[in-house]
Amino acid sequence: MNDKNKIIKQTFQKVFDDLEVVLGWKQGFDSLHMTPAFIRKASDLDQLVFNPQCVQNLSGYLFSTLKAADPEKQGKIGICVKGCDSRSLTALIQEGLVERDRVYIVGIPCKGVVDVKKLRNLKPSLTEISGITIEADEVVIEADGKTERFPIADVLAHKCLQCRYPNPLIYDALIGEPVTARVAQDAARPAVEQLDALSLEARRNFWLTEMDRCIRCYACRNACPMCVCQDSCIAETRSPKWLSQRSDISEKFLFHMIRTVHLAGRCTECGECMRVCPVDIPVTLLMEKMNCIVKELFDYEAGIDPESKPPLQTYDSSKTGI
Amino acid sequence: MKKYLMENLQQNSTEEQKIRIIGFLCNWCSYGGADTAGVCRFKQPTDLRIIRIPCTGRMDPMFAIKALINGADGVLVSGCHPNDCHYSVGNFYARRRMEALKRFLPFVGIDTQRFHYTWVSASEGQVWQQVVTEFTEKIHQLGPNPGFHINPDIQQPLSLAL
Ligand code: SF4
Ligand code: SF4
Ligand code: SF4
Numbered sequence: 001m002n003d004k005n006k007i008i009k010q011t012f013q014k015v016f017d018d019l020e021v022v023l024g025w026k027q028g029f030d031s032l033h034m035t036p037a038f039i040r041k042a043s044d045l046d047q048l049v050f051n052p053q054c055v056q057n058l059s060g061y062l063f064s065t066l067k068a069a070d071p072e073k074q075g076k077i078g079i080c081v082k083g084c085d086s087r088s089l090t091a092l093i094q095e096g097l098v099e100r101d102r103v104y105i106v107g108i109p110c111k112g113v114v115d116v117k118k119l120r121n122l123k124p125s126l127t128e129i130s131g132i133t134i135e136a137d138e139v140v141i142e143a144d145g146k147t148e149r150f151p152i153a154d155v156l157a158h159k160c161l162q163c164r165y166p167n168p169l170i171y172d173a174l175i176g177e178p179v180t181a182r183v184a185q186d187a188a189r190p191a192v193e194q195l196d197a198l199s200l201e202a203r204r205n206f207w208l209t210e211m212d213r214c215i216r217c218y219a220c221r222n223a224c225p226m227c228v229c230q231d232s233c234i235a236e237t238r239s240p241k242w243l244s245q246r247s248d249i250s251e252k253f254l255f256h257m258i259r260t261v262h263l264a265g266r267c268t269e270c271g272e273c274m275r276v277c278p279v280d281i282p283v284t285l286l287m288e289k290m291n292c293i294v295k296e297l298f299d300y301e302a303g304i305d306p307e308s309k310p311p312l313q314t315y316d317s318s319k320t321g322i
Numbered sequence: 323m324k325k326y327l328m329e330n331l332q333q334n335s336t337e338e339q340k341i342r343i344i345g346f347l348c349n350w351c352s353y354g355g356a357d358t359a360g361v362c363r364f365k366q367p368t369d370l371r372i373i374r375i376p377c378t379g380r381m382d383p384m385f386a387i388k389a390l391i392n393g394a395d396g397v398l399v400s401g402c403h404p405n406d407c408h409y410s411v412g413n414f415y416a417r418r419r420m421e422a423l424k425r426f427l428p429f430v431g432i433d434t435q436r437f438h439y440t441w442v443s444a445s446e447g448q449v450w451q452q453v454v455t456e457f458t459e460k461i462h463q464l465g466p467n468p469g470f471h472i473n474p475d476i477q478q479p480l481s482l483a484l
Contacts, residue, residue: 158484190483195429201468204431205476212472242384250391250470257387257430264422282484289429293422312422315414319404322421 002051004108004175009045011106011173012078016042019104020075023061025054031129032116036061050080050175052132052139055113055157057270059088060225062098077103082110084159086168087268087303088225093170094306095266095313097228107168109179112152112160114139117280119155123148158284159271162189169304192288207253213279214252220273220283221259226266226302234258260286265294265312268303297322341461343396344389345372345454346381348413351402354444356454364451367458370398377401378439379412383423390432391470396461399439400453406443413441435460436467 012022021040026047028035034053038061039045058079065077081089086107092098111134119126123143131142139155141148153161164185167178195203218235221227234242235255242258243251259273267287274284294300298311316322347353353374359366375381378401386397399420407413420439427434438457442450 194482200428200431200433201473202431202476203429204468204470205473207430208470208472242388249472253391253430253470254384254388257391258384260426261383261387261423264419264426282482285482286429290422290426293425297418297421297425312415312418315411315418317405317411317414322418 004050005048007175008048008050008106012045015104018076019078020069022078023058024048024080050108052113052134057085057088057225057272059085060223063228066098066102079103080106080108081168082108083166083168084270086170087165088270090170090306091226091266091268091303105171106173106175107171108175109167111179112156114155115157122154157271159269189288191285208249210281211252211256212249214281219276223272223276226263256286260290263287264290265310266302267291340466341369341395343370343398343458343461344394345370345398346375346385347372348378348401349374349376350408351444352400352442355442355446355450358447359450362447364447366451366454369458370454377409377412378416379409381416383419386437393467395467396436398457400442403441403443433464435464
């Protein structure tokens with residue numbers, strides 16, 4: 001057990017009596033995958049880990065966990081967050097979906113997480129991983145008794161390569177030293193720029209070709225911490241009936257437009273939607289573009305300040321403003 | 323009513339110009355404005371199909387997107403001038419949504435010129451005439467909506483910097 005894991009465990013141990021459940025990560029079905037852990041017994045705190053394989057954004061579980069929690073007890077939920085996850089959590093607090101005093105937040109400064117798909121492409125034969133560490137521009141992988149180094153772009157998740165907020169913005173306890181952000185706050189988003197540089201028709205074609213693969217499994221929606229409507233999502237309502245069950249491209253397109261519009265000014269760019277897509281559609285890029293627009297128009301970024309209001313949930317009453 | 327609309331659409335599509343524009347008009351101002359224009363017998367293009375909404379605050383950006391994806395050639399949204407909203411602030415919310423949408427559309431390949439939002443009051447028959455004439459002209463220049471099907475002739479970007 002490394003130092004960080006020990007400190008995380010000790011931190012939760014101190015307050016465990018006030019907590020109903022602790023959301024953290026533990027090892028999954030093999031040494032490559034970590035999986036969310038819901039810990040209800042103090043003795044299980046040993047399972048908690050933190051490493052670059054802890055990809056899941058646990059804030060996505062908060063809304064439903066709180067809803068399912070015993071309303072009498074008003075117990076707190078303990079949760080581990082990386083920088084990006086803390087933005088989602090902040091956004092949930094901003095919108096009144098999570099009460100700040102119902103959560104105990106353990107923040108972990110983060111150097112990045114791996115994209116399991118990239119790793120598999122790189123090393124299809126990986127079996128026993130004993131450790132992944134991230135240095136400035138390299139990822140060091142110890143696996144099958146060997147140590148190998150790769151450029152970060154080949155291994156890290158898309159979101160981490162353009163991470164602006166690696167340090168949790170909101171926490172009750174911080175584990176470890178703050179790290180420096182990989183890019184400047186106003187740095188460009190290369191993939192979005194790449195698409196912006198195409199012609200209108202090529203762009204439409206790009207998205208249609210991508211969305212053509214969409215199987216409408218709705219995993220992107222279900223993994224999104226900000227998609228809190230879930231079972232009452234308008235993609236599935238019959239009244240009003242926005243989408244049919246047909247598998248036409250226009251229906252798929254509309255589904256993605258629903259998500260883009262509903263997440264305008266709310267998406268925290270945690271990248272979960274893109275990570276979970278079984279057919280590798282870069283859905284996050286839609287929200288990234290929308291976020292650029294929201295930044296331009298309202299000088300606003302989602303999930304930064306728990307006191308501020310998302311721009312599309314308020315207005316400017318001047319005649320000439322937006 | 324529905325049958326009439328269908329026949330009307332079909333009829334329209336057999337005519338040589340096949341442009342269809344959907345107008346979402348606020349009940350309190352712009353719908354009145356369009357009515358005023360009619361009562362005053364101002365000449366107006368006939369390509370616009372008007373849908374009356376209670377307030378531009380009710381204007382879900384999805385209405386516009388769904389219309390455009392399903393083949394409308396243009397979408398025009400018009401409501402009360404800022405500070406004149408019947409519900410005080412509906413158009414202020416709308417303004418933010420419409421502007422964000424307008425800037426987003428090109429990212430998915432929809433020409434932003436096919437979407438326009440504006441403010442016209444009930445007494446501004448002449449302004450309405452001008453707005454609808456200009457927008458319709460613009461859409462005629464752009465031609466029919468190219469639609470949403472994959473064009474195999476267009477080269478894909480090889481790999482995105484993901
Ligand atoms: S986006 Fe930033 S905070 Fe989130 S996992 Fe990547 S490096 Fe960590
Ligand atoms: S839309 Fe995607 S990137 Fe944005 S908050 Fe939801 S899951 Fe995260
Ligand atoms: S996860 Fe992928 S396939 Fe599933 S609905 Fe979302 S975009 Fe479509």
